[in-house]
Amino acid sequence: MNPIMTCTPEVLHQRDVAVKLVRLRDLLVDLGVPAELHDNDSSLMVPRPHGGLPVWVTVDGRGEVYIWGDGERHPAIDPKSLAGALRELVRTPRISTPRVGG
Template sequence: MTSSAAELAADVMRWDAERKLERLRDRLAALGINAELRDNNSALMVHRPKDGLPLHVVLKFRAAYYVCQEADERYPTNDPEAAAEVLAYHVRGR
C-alpha cells in the first residue's frame, strides 16, 4: 500500500469512528442527555444531568464497540440506540 493509500485508509477509519460517536451523541440527545465530541473527535464526553463527573466513551476493538471505562462496560457500535439507553441509565444514577 502506498503512503497516500495508507493515509486515505486511515482517514476513512477516522471518519467512520467520528460518525459512530456522532450517532451515539445524537441518540443520547434524544434521551435528554448532553454529550460532546472530545479529543479530536475520538471520544465522547457524556455529561451527567446533575452533579458528578462525566462518562468518557471511546471506540475500541477496531471501532466495533463503544467502551465506557467508568461504567466498566462495552456496547456494540451497530446498536447506538441500546448503547444510549444504557449510558443514559448510568449518568442518571438509576
C-alpha cells in the first residue's frame, strides 16, 4: 500500500478509535470484565455474566466520546471511569418483565 494512503484522515480516525477501544478493553479486563473487539476494531462487546444482550461500545465520529447502550455517552479522555461504570452495569442482573398472557 502506498504510504501516503496510510495517513488519510479516515485511516487515522480508524486507528484512533481502535486505540481508544483497546484501552477501554484492557481496563475492563484488569477489572475482571471480559470484553472483545469486533468489526475491525471499531466496536467493543462487553458480555453480561447473567445472560442477556451484551453491551456494545463504539466511539463517535469525532473520536471524542464513547457511546453505548441507548445512546449513553462518556468522554473518551476518561476510559477508566467508564470501565468502572460498565463493570457495574454488566454485573447487575437485569430484571426481566413477565410476559402478558404468557
